[in-house]
Amino acid sequence: MSNNYRNMMMFALACLLMLGSVSGARAQEWYGAATWQISIPSGDTKDFVNSTSFGGFGLDFRKVVKPKTTAGFMAGWNIFHERRTGTDAFGDVTVTGTQDRYINAFPLMVNVHRYFGERRGTQLYMGLNAGGFIVLQKFALGVWAVKDDTWDWGLAPEVGVIFPMQSGAGFMINARYNWSPTAQDLTGNDVDLTYWGINIGFVWEQY
DSSP states (O other): OOHHHHHHHHHHHHHHHHHHHHHHHSTTOEEEEEEEEEEEEEHHHHHHOOOOEEEEEEEEEEEEEETTEEEEEEEEEEEEEEEEEEEEEETTEEEEEEEEEEEEEEEEEEEEEEEESOTTSOEEEEEEEEEEEEEEEEEEETTEEEEEEEEEEEEEEEEEEEEEOSTTEEEEEEEEEEEEEEEEOTTSOEEEEEEEEEEEEEEEEEO
């Protein structure tokens, strides 16, 4: 088993243990959310794949640990793909032809959020997600391809708003900045994995 996957499994286990201890402390007070995610690459990510992703999704579980504060876990899948035609640089090599560039990023993080507003009313919130990303990268030129998968540590600060609907359900929209300072590109150079996320979906709560 590679060190990347060992780190990923250990982190996932720690997340589950943390959520189990929180659930035992305060049953029946939690938020769940499912979101459609629009992701916009920036920085080094944009240099490799300069294309907005409309095909992502995410799941959140947040447990109330004290009034207006939750701790929890989030996971997602953000897909980037760009096709380029012509002459371009790949690392220190100049390539000519039709290129397909892919990044699949799977954030897997624990989080803490703070809420502002009345319970079961419209609530603004802010929070911080911390953990890492499973990152799958691929560069294809005709029948030739280079690909790699890594586990990269990172952070994702977040702000959002929840609008109540009925029966404990609500509508959520948030903005998240996804950042990993430990990533590498396919040529082995150190890069920052960065992209903005606009996430829209539904939230439900149980008390």
